[in-house]
Amino acid sequence: MVWDLAVVGAGPAGATAALAAMRANPEAHVLLLDRAEFPRDKACGDGIAVHVADQLHALGAPQVLAGAPPVTGLRLTTPGGITAAGRPRRANHVVPRAEFDARLVAAAVDAGAQLRTAKVRTLTSDGARVVLDDRHSARVVVAADGANSTVRRLLGLPANQGAHLGIAVRGYAPGDPGAVEQRIDMVADGWPAYAWDFPTGTGLRNVGVGVARDRLRGGKTALHQRLLTLYPEVDAASLRAHHLPFSSSRPQPAHGRVLLAGDAASLINPLSGEGIYYAVVSGRLAGEAAIRRPDTAGAAYRRALQAMLGRHFAHTTTLARVIRHRPLVEAAVTVAAKRRAAYDELVEIALGQGLLHVGTLAQVLAAYRPERRWERIRAR
Ligand SMILES: Cc1cc2nc3c(=O)[nH]c(=O)nc-3n(C[C@H](O)[C@H](O)[C@H](O)COP(=O)(O)OP(=O)(O)OC[C@H]3O[C@@H](n4cnc5c(N)ncnc54)[C@H](O)[C@@H]3O)c2cc1C
Known part of the structure; x- marks a missing residue:
């Protein structure tokens, strides 16, 4: 069969693309592929901006964040000791990705997307359809396979480099179940660098450090060591690092019938390291374009992404x-x-x-x- 849409990667970008496609047309045939079985872990600070909740509401999936304790405070401290602390106008959430992503995938599946476990390795196109691994044929493909995207590489697009790429490590530490403040401490060493301490509100804290890739000396081991020094109480077994492709250098988000979304499209905010909101927005726009205008999905997606986030990306x-x-x-x-x-x-x-x-x-x-x-x- 020819799928209306095949999505590679079922993280926030891919699961949202599948969900949005099913919302756009509940009769659509949408395939959602991921190499991992869910729930699966993902290196992340687990900070879910309230803007993500807005998108989930709009897609009729508020249950993804149901029961997540609100995190009402946000404190930012500079190496010079200046602190800006307060209550953002609306509360954010901190939800371990193992849980958040599994819930989002479940929402896409409930809406009618077909989930399969498979690692995509090849992609071919004859102009009218795209074929993955000589097996799955689709009118449109959304590449949402993350920071080290295979599809992006198969399209011949280079990965982000230098100042346009970050690297961060996170770990879990015990915390106060009543804590409601996200803390971000900017760090002079390796500037621009930062450490975070995010309470989940369930007795667990997500702590981590991030740095621009071109400022990291000593590789991943040095980064792990930095985290252990800053937060000695962290569970060493929970340490996990990953790249952050910043939106300061983005590839064209559409190539024929292949649309890139989320980290695969380098959409992470270079100031905060936040990427889930941009993954969800781009996934939604890509999924909608794929179903509503399959023959011109690339142009429709490019326009929609530019209209929604173009000025923000420029700033x-x-x-x-x-x-x-x-x-x-x-x-x-x-x-x-x-x-x-x-x-x-x-x-x-x-x-x-x-x-x-x-x-x-x-x-x-x-x-x-x-x-x-x-x-x-x-x-x-
Ligand atoms: C340490 C760290 C901390 C961060 N903290 C935050 C934070 O607090 N808040 C925030 O908003 N953002 C944060 N980010 C960024 C955020 O994690 C990403 O922007 C977000 O995960 C992007 O979602 P995605 O769906 O594009 O990619 P991913 O979440 O990476 O999902 C990609 C999916 O594709 C699958 N996949 C990969 N290759 C293949 C293949 N070949 N075939 C099939 N499936 C494949 C993977 O298994 C995965 O499930 C952080 C990033 C890091 C590294």
Whole structure:
């Protein structure tokens, strides 16, 4: 048979693509392939922005986050010791990916997608359809196979490099079941680098460290060591690292009848390392384009993605360059610490589709101090 849509990878991007396709046409034949059986673990901070909940609601799948305790606080601290802490306008969630992804896959399957366990290795196309592994024939394929995407490689698209690629390691540690604040501590060593401590609200914390790949010295072992030093209470057996392809360098998201979504399309926010929201949005747009306009799905998907996230990507790409100069980050967090509107703006830029506004930029520049001044603050 020829599937209306075949999706490679059943993480947030792929499962959402399958779910959105079934919502667009409940009669559609949608195949969802993953090399792993669910539930499966995924290296992640497990931070699920409230914007993801909005998408799940819109797709009629609010149950994916049902019962997840709200995480109401967000605290950001710079190496210079400046802290911006508060309650984002809406609460986020922290849900282990083993659980979140399995629930999202279940929602896609409940909606009618066919889930199969298979590792995709080859892809061919005759113009009218795409064939995976000489076995699965589809009118459109969504490649949602993550940061080391096989499909992207088969299309001849290079992987992200240098400053456009991050690497992070996460582990689980015991925590206070009542904790409701996500903490992000920026780290001077290997700048721009950060450590996080996210409570799940169930007595477990997800802790981790992340760094731009081109600033990592000593490889994955050094990264693991950094995490163990920062959080000695972490369960060493739970350590898991993975790459983060940042949206500051994105391939064309559509190639003929193959649409790239999520990490396979390099959609991770280069400022925050957040990728689940962008995976869910791109998966949704790709799934809808595949079902509604199979013969022009590529163009429809490109347009929809650009309309929804194009300006945001442009702003975060510029800011990703700017944050390499640490004093500007110290200044931005100083402004966010003092002004509620700037704090909210920062949260939206980091987690959703936010843009940097001119008024905030002017305030950041006014708060800017040269490097030495921040070094003095840190030394005190
Ligand atoms: C350490 C770390 C911390 C992070 N923290 C956060 C966070 O707190 N919040 C946030 O929003 N984002 C975070 N991210 C980013 C986030 O994890 C990703 O952006 C998100 O997982 C992308 O979803 P995806 O569906 O595109 O890819 P994935 O979640 O990677 O899913 C890809 C799927 O494809 C399958 N697959 C791969 N190859 C094949 C193949 N050949 N055939 C079949 N199946 C295949 C895999 O088994 C997997 O299930 C973090 C990333 C890292 C590495």
